[in-house]
Amino acid sequence: MKDTAISPQTNLSNAPADEEELSALHIWGGHPLSGEVTISGAKNSALALMAGAILCPQQCRLRNLPDLVDIQRMGDVLKALGVKLHCEAAALTLDASSLSTSKAPYDLVSQLRASFFVIGPLLARQGVARVPLPGGCAIGARPVDLHVRGLQALGAEVRIEHGIVHADVKGRDGRLRGAKIYLDYPSVGATETLMMAATLADGETIIENAAQEPEVADLANFCRAMGAKIRGAGTNTIVVVGVPSLHTADYSIIPDRIEAGTFLVASAIARSELVLSPVIPDHLTPTLAKLREMGIKIVAEGPQRLRAIPGELRATDIETLPYPGFPTDMQAQFMALMAISEGVGTITETVFENRLRHVAELTRMGADIRLKGQNAIVRGVPVLSGAPVLATDLRASAALVLAGLAAEGKTVVKGLHHLDRGYDKLDVKLRQLGAQLERVTPTAANPVTV
Numbered sequence: 001m002k003d004t005a006i007s008p009q010t011n012l013s014n015a016p017a018d019e020e021e022l023s024a025l026h027i028w029g030g031h032p033l034s035g036e037v038t039i040s041g042a043k044n045s046a047l048a049l050m051a052g053a054i055l056c057p058q059q060c061r062l063r064n065l066p067d068l069v070d071i072q073r074m075g076d077v078l079k080a081l082g083v084k085l086h087c088e089a090a091a092l093t094l095d096a097s098s099l100s101t102s103k104a105p106y107d108l109v110s111q112l113r114a115s116f117f118v119i120g121p122l123l124a125r126q127g128v129a130r131v132p133l134p135g136g137c138a139i140g141a142r143p144v145d146l147h148v149r150g151l152q153a154l155g156a157e158v159r160i161e162h163g164i165v166h167a168d169v170k171g172r173d174g175r176l177r178g179a180k181i182y183l184d185y186p187s188v189g190a191t192e193t194l195m196m197a198a199t200l201a202d203g204e205t206i207i208e209n210a211a212q213e214p215e216v217a218d219l220a221n222f223c224r225a226m227g228a229k230i231r232g233a234g235t236n237t238i239v240v241v242g243v244p245s246l247h248t249a250d251y252s253i254i255p256d257r258i259e260a261g262t263f264l265v266a267s268a269i270a271r272s273e274l275v276l277s278p279v280i281p282d283h284l285t286p287t288l289a290k291l292r293e294m295g296i297k298i299v300a301e302g303p304q305r306l307r308a309i310p311g312e313l314r315a316t317d318i319e320t321l322p323y324p325g326f327p328t329d330m331q332a333q334f335m336a337l338m339a340i341s342e343g344v345g346t347i348t349e350t351v352f353e354n355r356l357r358h359v360a361e362l363t364r365m366g367a368d369i370r371l372k373g374q375n376a377i378v379r380g381v382p383v384l385s386g387a388p389v390l391a392t393d394l395r396a397s398a399a400l401v402l403a404g405l406a407a408e409g410k411t412v413v414k415g416l417h418h419l420d421r422g423y424d425k426l427d428v429k430l431r432q433l434g435a436q437l438e439r440v441t442p443t444a445a446n447p448v449t450v
């Protein structure tokens, strides 16, 4: 099989990293949007499913793959492990029939936290894994203690040396053994790591207080398509009965509920009617509930199609929580929306300890937001004003783009490498809906100034 770059649609992978960092999005606010937007495959599902393909000694195919820098990076990690990849028209073929190493390279893992999740399938498949600690990131320290403790419960010997997690299964033919695991917190990543590890373990594993996110259920469905025996994914108790090996599967990734939520907020903030498809409305329950509370009408037009009809915007209160609570990945976008809504609302971030850094940037655009610990008190203002702003993390970058759509004058969003990590051509999709924006990449003759 040909081993090609996995993202032929864009030149992102060819762009020097600093070039993307220096690029800026110029947005002229106040222009109405209209039309229909296509929602891409879910980033967080795709990353977990790519790791899951390591479990399979035969070729697998993932369809509806989003075109993202994070996907590119996960592909690089898999290639370093010996997985052969081939991507064509959003379908990725992964061939993990002969893994060349159990050691994931630090320079790749450090760029993408989700790549740590390969530890579960590597250990299950080979009985040995060496994966660098992913380190913290802009939104918090993000430890991996729950992953490690769960793998130990499954019988792995785990030690951390010089920043690398060494995990080994001694004896028992290198097979993990089923166990009962209670997670102190319903971590998405830990649930996924342990569920993948348990698919090939000897006996039954029960994960209690498991994460219930749709992406966990999507991973379970992919593993089931490969022959794994998993039930309860999507609830707080997952039961996995280990099987000796998995087989080939052809699987389509669910639509991205966070991208969909971001476009729903775009409709509200630009006071413009939009249609979104494909979406799974059940995955959007907390987002839709809050949008309705804020005055936006959402109409289902078929099983996978939603129409958003904006109204007068009212403030609300939001607390981020594990699914089915309100997603932390939608918090920043809702803050931008509340910034121009009538009244005062509060946003409480409980999932990550440092995920309110966009407050300072929104304030630069005229928002009235006061921070008290993990609470932001947002007092709506009639209008935001365009300003130069810096994206501090992935969802913050989307929030600033949304704010720019509503602001008077020109907003220049820098730090686009965050946006490109997790949004499939957000600027292109918005332009197709009528937004006035332009991506400007600096050259020596034309440096970006803000």
Ligand code: UD1
Binding pocket: 044, 045, 047, 113, 114, 140, 141, 142, 143, 144, 145, 146, 147, 148, 185, 186, 187, 188, 189, 190, 211, 215, 328, 329, 351, 352, 353
């Ligand atoms: C995933 C998502 C991310 C989303 C997050 C919460 C992926 C690739 N990313 O991240 O977009 O914002 O879920 O919905 O799917 N924690 C520990 N110890 C651990 C693991 C986690 O203390 O071993 C803590 C984290 O620091 C954080 C909280 O648990 O405060 C939630 O993290 P977790 O659910 O694991 O998020 P991720 O899987 O990293």
